[in-house]
Amino acid sequence: MTKRYIVQTMGCQMNVHDSRRIEEVLRASGWQATDEATLADLVIFNTCSIREKAEHKLMSALGTVRPLKDARKDVVIAVAGCVAQQEGENLLKKARFVDVVLGPDNIPELPALVEHARSGGAPIARTVFDVHAPAFLDATPDPTRLEVNAFVTVMKGCDERCTYCVVPHTRGPERYRSADEIVREVGSMVDGGVREVTLLGQTVNSWFEPRGETQSSAEPSSEPPRWAGSVVETSQFAELLRRIAREVPALARLRYTSPHPRHLTDALIEAHAELGVLSDHLHLPVQSGSDRVLKRMLRRYTRGLYLERIAKLREAVPALTLSTDVIVGFPGETDEDFEETLSLVRAAGFTAAFAFKYSPRPFTPALKLGDDVPEAVKDERLQRLFAVVGEQQRAHLDGLVGSRQRVLVEGPSRDGVRFQGRTHRNEIVHIAGPEGVDLTGQLVDVTVEHANNHSLMGLAEGVVPAAPAPRRKRLPVLGGAAGGAA
Ligand code: SAM
Ligand code: SF4
Numbered sequence: 001m002t003k004r005y006i007v008q009t010m011g012c013q014m015n016v017h018d019s020r021r022i023e024e025v026l027r028a029s030g031w032q033a034t035d036e037a038t039l040a041d042l043v044i045f046n047t048c049s050i051r052e053k054a055e056h057k058l059m060s061a062l063g064t065v066r067p068l069k070d071a072r073k074d075v076v077i078a079v080a081g082c083v084a085q086q087e088g089e090n091l092l093k094k095a096r097f098v099d100v101v102l103g104p105d106n107i108p109e110l111p112a113l114v115e116h117a118r119s120g121g122a123p124i125a126r127t128v129f130d131v132h133a134p135a136f137l138d139a140t141p142d143p144t145r146l147e148v149n150a151f152v153t154v155m156k157g158c159d160e161r162c163t164y165c166v167v168p169h170t171r172g173p174e175r176y177r178s179a180d181e182i183v184r185e186v187g188s189m190v191d192g193g194v195r196e197v198t199l200l201g202q203t204v205n206s207w208f209e210p211r212g213e214t215q216s217s218a219e220p221s222s223e224p225p226r227w228a229g230s231v232v233e234t235s236q237f238a239e240l241l242r243r244i245a246r247e248v249p250a251l252a253r254l255r256y257t258s259p260h261p262r263h264l265t266d267a268l269i270e271a272h273a274e275l276g277v278l279s280d281h282l283h284l285p286v287q288s289g290s291d292r293v294l295k296r297m298l299r300r301y302t303r304g305l306y307l308e309r310i311a312k313l314r315e316a317v318p319a320l321t322l323s324t325d326v327i328v329g330f331p332g333e334t335d336e337d338f339e340e341t342l343s344l345v346r347a348a349g350f351t352a353a354f355a356f357k358y359s360p361r362p363f364t365p366a367l368k369l370g371d372d373v374p375e376a377v378k379d380e381r382l383q384r385l386f387a388v389v390g391e392q393q394r395a396h397l398d399g400l401v402g403s404r405q406r407v408l409v410e411g412p413s414r415d416g417v418r419f420q421g422r423t424h425r426n427e428i429v430h431i432a433g434p435e436g437v438d439l440t441g442q443l444v445d446v447t448v449e450h451a452n453n454h455s456l457m458g459l460a461e462g463v464v465p466a467a468p469a470p471r472r473k474r475l476p477v478l479g480g481a482a483g484g485a486a
Pocket of ligand 1: 012166202358360
């Protein structure tokens with residue numbers, strides 16, 4: 001009899017990526033996907049614990065499957081991802097009908113754990129990091145699903161220890177994937193029809209080639225100490241980007257997320273200037289514009305360093321747009337600190353931002369700082385921040401009306417009439433095209449006719465034949481020492 005699973009994904013791109021690997025591991029063991037929870041023999045929640053709200057989401061989602069489990073004892077309920085890693089066996093006590101708790105590094109064990117539950121085994125938690133033999137699950141995409149974009153992991157874990165963040169606890173220490181594996185995966189995805197790849201990692205631009213199978217940052221290494229408050233020069237990420245561009249010339253677009261400002265090296269800026277395949281957009285989390293707050297967050301850069309890095313990047317790629325992450329209401333954040341954040345948001349000209357109210361998390365150093373910014377103040381700061389970014393986004397989009405943009409079409413728009421895609425930067429464009437032609441996966445030249453608050457509307461002028469991305473003109477080597485606070 002066919003065994004059916006359903007995966008509900010919560011949280012960031014990392015979880016979207018992990019859910020894909022979960023599905024592939026299950027399909028390889030004879031499972032089939034269903035969209036209907038009531039038809040499923042296995043329900044998996046791939047969870048996020050970055051903010052308290054995300055954790056509440058899991059508890060209410062679990063509540064919705066409780067009746068299913070009550071009606072059919074053989075249905076297996078599994079919780080994967082960051083809440084699973086954070087809570088481990090505790091989660092089996094908190095939600096007694098959960099059968100399997102699975103950490104991000106234990107995905108390959110899922111089919112066996114589910115069979116254990118189906119044959120009457122006791123509830124089980126497996127949340128062990130693969131620190132001594134880091135492994136990255138190769139993607140084996142479903143050939144019947146046309147994917148235009150795909151994620152490829154280049155590293156996992158995080159060593160940064162930002163004081164508000166639970167990720168080092170839920171994802172473990174940094175471990176790096178070899179360039180050979182990364183390039184092979186990008187290549188096989190492109191062979192399978194993928195046009196755009198996003199490289200993933202918590203500090204993706206800190207990537208370097210692992211030396212030997214068991215190397216991870218948990219082991220002693222000869223790298224310089226990571227507390228230095230300037231740009232760190234140990235990354236080989238720029239070379240990785242060059243290698244991908246060289247060895248997978250059919251790739252239409254290359255993005256990466258999330259870079260850390262202190263790993264934005266001159267070499268990486270040069271790669272942006274040189275590689276046509278790299279998007280002219282960067283999501284570069286800043287978190288705060290106040291040095292006082294950045295220090296308490298242990299972000300290991302200053303406002304001055306951040307602004308200096310993006311100025312260099314803009315010099316190299318004048319068309320570049322930037323987006324960011326901001327936390328408002330970090331413990332001790334004053335009105336003046338927040339004004340500094342607003343002024344940085346203006347100075348950087350962000351055209352988009354993900355902004356969050358500070359949420360105290362277990363196992364984080366900031367817990368001892370309390371949570372002293374009142375909720376109403378956090379709300380007000382969030383609204384003011386969104387208003388500034390919204391204005392900047394609108395002005396930027398208005399400025400594109402009448403221009404011609406090359407858009408990678410991702411699929412039909414929600415209205416069912418147009419297609420939707422993204423420009424080489426990251427603007428969302430709704431496209432009116434020739435009737436009866438499926439533009440999905442095509443690069444299309446579009447004349448922008450209208451700007452909405454968050455997207456553009458345009459008319460398809462012609463499909464670009466698939467060809468390698470052009471190399472940009474090579475710019476002179478960028479001079480000057482990296483880093484330096486203003
Ligand atoms: N590694 C990335 C970085 O350094 O920016 C992002 C990791 S995290 C999944 C995504 C975002 O969640 C962060 O950039 C931060 O803005 C936000 N975040 C993390 N911890 C938070 C907390 N305790 N409260 C509110 N927002 C938080
Ligand atoms: Fe969290 Fe900081 Fe690591 Fe990002 S860099 S995952 S915010 S600890």
